[in-house]
Amino acid sequence: MNKKTVYSGIQPTGCLTLGNYIGAVSNWLKMQEEYNCIYSVVDLHALTVRQEPAELRKNILSFFALLMAVGLDPQKCILYIQSHVPEHCELTWILNCYTYIGEAGRMTQFKEKSQRHKNNINMGLMDYPVLMAADILLYQTHLVPVGADQKQHLELSRDLAERFNNIYSPTFVVPEPYIPKQGAKICSLTDPASKMSKSDEDKNATISIIDPPELIMSKIKKAVTDSEKIVEYREGKDGINNLLTIFSAVSGRTIEELASEYRDKGYAKFKNDVGEAVVECLCPIRQRYQELIADKNYLLSVAREGAEKASRIARKTLRKVHRKIGLVER
Ligand code: AMP
Ligand code: TRP
Numbered sequence: 486m487n488k489k490t491v492y493s494g495i496q497p498t499g500c501l502t503l504g505n506y507i508g509a510v511s512n513w514l515k516m517q518e519e520y521n522c523i524y525s526v527v528d529l530h531a532l533t534v535r536q537e538p539a540e541l542r543k544n545i546l547s548f549f550a551l552l553m554a555v556g557l558d559p560q561k562c563i564l565y566i567q568s569h570v571p572e573h574c575e576l577t578w579i580l581n582c583y584t585y586i587g588e589a590g591r592m593t594q595f596k597e598k599s600q601r602h603k604n605n606i607n608m609g610l611m612d613y614p615v616l617m618a619a620d621i622l623l624y625q626t627h628l629v630p631v632g633a634d635q636k637q638h639l640e641l642s643r644d645l646a647e648r649f650n651n652i653y654s655p656t657f658v659v660p661e662p663y664i665p666k667q668g669a670k671i672c673s674l675t676d677p678a679s680k681m682s683k684s685d686e687d688k689n690a691t692i693s694i695i696d697p698p699e700l701i702m703s704k705i706k707k708a709v710t711d712s713e714k715i716v717e718y719r720e721g722k723d724g725i726n727n728l729l730t731i732f733s734a735v736s737g738r739t740i741e742e743l744a745s746e747y748r749d750k751g752y753a754k755f756k757n758d759v760g761e762a763v764v765e766c767l768c769p770i771r772q773r774y775q776e777l778i779a780d781k782n783y784l785l786s787v788a789r790e791g792a793e794k795a796s797r798i799a800r801k802t803l804r805k806v807h808r809k810i811g812l813v814e815r
Contacts, residue, residue, distance in 0.1 A: 499683030508632030
């Protein structure tokens with residue numbers, strides 16, 4: 486009963502990349518054995534940039550199936566779709582009243598997305614991290630497994646929890662980020678100085694976890710490296726460092742071990758073996774995904790059951806919040 490609670494979410498946009506898998510989802514998988522885990526497809530977050538409705542609807546179920554395909558098991562964790570649990574929006578409104586415009590405006594992701602979507606700098610874009618804080622705080626979460634890019638958002642969640650607890654009395658668990666030491670930032674294959682991103686226009690930059698084997702091999706063979714010949718992990722070798730990190734994550738071997746094995750073997754052989762290791766890791770996921778996505782009714786039934794369980798926990802927190810701030814009981 487005193488297991489810690491773990492919460493995380495992923496937006497149903499673009500495809501689920503190898504970066505998402507290594508930086509976040511593979512840790513969700515490990516944690517489901519040990520903690521009370523709650524994972525969500527955060528569709529409301531995706532609305533902060535313009536989505537095509539038919540595509541969004543398809544993507545939400547597709548991401549849900551992908552999470553199950555990697556091995557998240559509805560018998561072991563709660564899996565649900567964010568918009569199915571309306572308590573998220575309710576708590577967001579309340580937390581908004583405890584969030585300063587200045588602190589929301591300082592968020593790096595808000596500034597970046599405002600730059601990228603200049604004609605659609607909407608309130609939701611600024612409110613994104615408050616909705617994320619509501620996701621986390623509703624479930625009295627102890628640990629949040631995310632990639633490095635979410636660190637600042639997690640800090641805001643912690644600040645909001647502490648602020649609320651200080652004004653009233655202890656109400657929310659103050660969540661801790663869980664950012665892996667290795668793999669928290671998988672980089673683009675074509676521009677290894679920047680993050681591998683779901684929304685990258687350049688299809689060779691990212692690997693989707695359901696890309697077919699030939700495509701994975703060809704993208705890795707085209708990956709940008711450098712003009713040296715030595716496989717070695719060090720500053721200035723972003724491309725090779727990234728491939729070593731990927732290789733290590735999918736094979737379970739250490740970077741040191743791989744670097745010493747491949748040091749003088751040449752980049753072609755190295756890339757070939759990285760590719761094969763990625764294919765081997767992702768192949769079973771792709772097969773399970775194809776089975777799951779063919780059974781929409783089953784996916785919906787799992788999502789519904791997950792939402793009911795999540796909602797029960799969320800309502801308990803909300804009742805407590807309502808009481809503390811002075812709302813009248815229903
Ligand atoms: P998003 O793609 O923004 O919905 O992110 C889902 C999860 O994957 C978050 O925990 C991110 O921090 C993580 N993530 C996204 N891109 C990467 C990446 N390139 N490397 C490592 N983790 C990532
Ligand atoms: N903002 C996160 C991302 O882009 C997704 C997310 C939404 C999330 N709510 C969350 C992650 C709650 C962890 C916990 O990656």
